[in-house]
Amino acid sequence: MPINEEAVHTYLRKMNRLNTVLALLSLFAVLVLYGWLRFSDGKKQNMNTAEKESVERSISQPSSTATTNTNTSASEETTAELTNDYRNQVNSILAGFAFDDSATAETLLYHVLELRVPTDLKQTHLQIVTALNDAKEGNYASAQQRIGSVQATSSWFLPQE
Numbered sequence: 001m002p003i004n005e006e007a008v009h010t011y012l013r014k015m016n017r018l019n020t021v022l023a024l025l026s027l028f029a030v031l032v033l034y035g036w037l038r039f040s041d042g043k044k045q046n047m048n049t050a051e052k053e054s055v056e057r058s059i060s061q062p063s064s065t066a067t068t069n070t071n072t073s074a075s076e077e078t079t080a081e082l083t084n085d086y087r088n089q090v091n092s093i094l095a096g097f098a099f100d101d102s103a104t105a106e107t108l109l110y111h112v113l114e115l116r117v118p119t120d121l122k123q124t125h126l127q128i129v130t131a132l133n134d135a136k137e138g139n140y141a142s143a144q145q146r147i148g149s150v151q152a153t154s155s156w157f158l159p160q161e
Helices: 005-060 065-094 102-113 119-136 140-153
Strands: none
Touching: 065 102, 065 119, 102 119, 119 140
């Protein structure tokens, strides 16, 4: 069977064009990502400068102890609210899930990762995320064991009805 040289050359030209287009698209993507990273680093530096100015202003202005006490109690209320919200959200997200389905575990994992975690519950959050990841990967026994340990240490977590 003879090889048609014209067809081979046409094919090679098409592949060359395709490779050129792909290389240009890759270059464009790299430039966009580079610019985005540069821009986001600039924002972080500006935020740090703004935070520094805020701290300098608060240091230079005298404050009363009443204001400090009010801020502390407001901060404690905010922390308590955040903790309560986190507990309610985690329980509502995971309600009824038996940690035995990979697809559902993946969806729930993304929902749990979107939550704002209070400082005092970071270890618990890590255990929940690890259990969901185990379930996502099909390690159901490990996931159920981790969740069991979270339930044993945290009375608020998925209470048994």
